[in-house]
């Protein structure tokens with residue numbers, strides 16, 4: 227029997243952290259060896275699975291981390307920054323779902339990808355991976371239709387538009403031979419004037435306990451196409467991230483996405 231994959235979860239006490247812990251507990255492929263929270267977290271030093279279970283405790287940072295094969299990160303830009311430093315220094319694979327990343331951190335991730343395998347996805351659900359492909363096709367097939375992306379999330383989400391909305395926007399822009407830097411519109415207020423042809427608009431809803439909803443609207447004259455995904459349970463993201471972690475361990479350094487894993491699996495399944 228091969229030994230279990232030594233896993234660290236970065237952001238282990240959060241909404242995604244809890245979804246991951248619930249799955250990891252029952253998944254024999256993994257041994258959870260480190261569970262990271264922020265410095266000053268109320269969880270720091272407390273038992274991850276309760277007093278009666280294993281002795282693993284939440285820890286702030288990476289100084290006390292034992293040997294790790296892969297880090298799964300859902301923490302936030304600051305947490306990701308620290309995990310990136312740890313993974314690069316130790317040659318550890320990194321799976322990250324953190325969104326709201328600025329240009330400086332993007333550059334550091336790109337640099338790290340030369341040294342370690344990094345798998346990133348703004349959304350780890352299978353449904354959104356398929357939605358992105360459908361949107362690419364629709365955006366290219368209906369090049370003159372107006373395109374708007376609407377997303378809704380719980381009220382505690384810190385970044386906007388969501389990473390998924392931006393990823394969908396990038397996919398659609400690429401399919402139309404343009405970029406979001408050129409055609410993305412993020413704010414409409416006062417009298418913005420008539421819609422600029424070819425622009426890709428974003429609208430954001432925040433409130434309650436919405437897990438994550440994304441709709442791409444392709445608006446024509448007298449008709450429209452709506453492509454929607456609604457997540458109702460965070461375990462879909464957690465499951466996708468753990469599949470990615472198992473897939474990523476042992477790969478050569480580089481930038482990987484969820485499609486790399488899905489397409490490889492599909493190719494293997496086809497005789």
Ligand SMILES: NC(=O)C1=CN([C@@H]2O[C@H](COP(=O)(O)OP(=O)(O)OC[C@H]3O[C@@H](n4cnc5c(N)ncnc54)[C@H](OP(=O)(O)O)[C@@H]3O)[C@@H](O)[C@H]2O)C=CC1
Pocket residue numbers: 236237238239240241242243262263264265266267268269287300301302303304305306308322323324325326347348349350351385389463
């Ligand atoms: N790609 C995807 O499929 C998905 C991505 N996300 C993204 O994942 C991220 C986290 O989301 P969510 O779980 O809702 O957020 P939460 O706020 O619920 O959790 C954040 C977690 O990160 C920890 N944390 C905060 N700062 C640091 C730090 N500097 N170092 C280490 N740990 C830290 C927090 O610890 P504590 O509070 O105890 O200090 C907490 O455990 C967001 O960027 C979100 O957009 C979310 C869902 C799906």
Ligand SMILES: O=C(O)C1=N[C@H](C(=O)O)C[C@H](O)C1
Pocket residue numbers: 325348349379383387388389390391437438439
């Ligand atoms: O913060 C969240 O909750 C989510 N964030 C991701 C995003 O920004 O797209 C994915 C998912 O929609 C949930």
